[in-house]
Amino acid sequence: MRLFHPLLPWYIDVFKSVDNGVTVQDVIMHVYFQLQTQINARHYFNEELRSGTRERITEAYTQRTQGQDQEKMKGIKKVDYLEEKNIFVGLVRTRNGLWEMKTRSV
Template identity: 40%
Template sequence: IRLYHPALPWFIDVIQGNANGVTLWDVMSQVHEQLMIPLTEGDVWNELMTDGIRRKIMQAYRERC
């Protein structure tokens, strides 16, 4: 399964963990893993991201680091 969201600069590919198909665990673990990848400067300054979203990202960064 390939997940897409317009605010993310990449797709999230979910690979099934067992022969019975994709589980909720597969989806959640891959989403978590992909969202833990640090953003690059190009990701933050892409043309689709508004100034408001950019401010929220910067605020979250300052609070967590």
């Protein structure tokens, strides 16, 4: 199962943990662990990422790590690319077989 979000430049691949198919736990765990991944500098400093987007990502990082020095030292994570839209709403299947992650602001 392959997930995407319009604000993320990466796919999130979900693999089944049981023979019958992908479970809700599989989806939640894969999304969580993928979004907790620290990004590489090349994902932040590139020509495709506009300065306004970069500023919103930095603001999301600042908000997420406020008062948490240990977390701040881990740097920007994929979840910060969701900007303020980091509340999971659900999934919608698209025509090409992918699943779009729907999120909203707090």
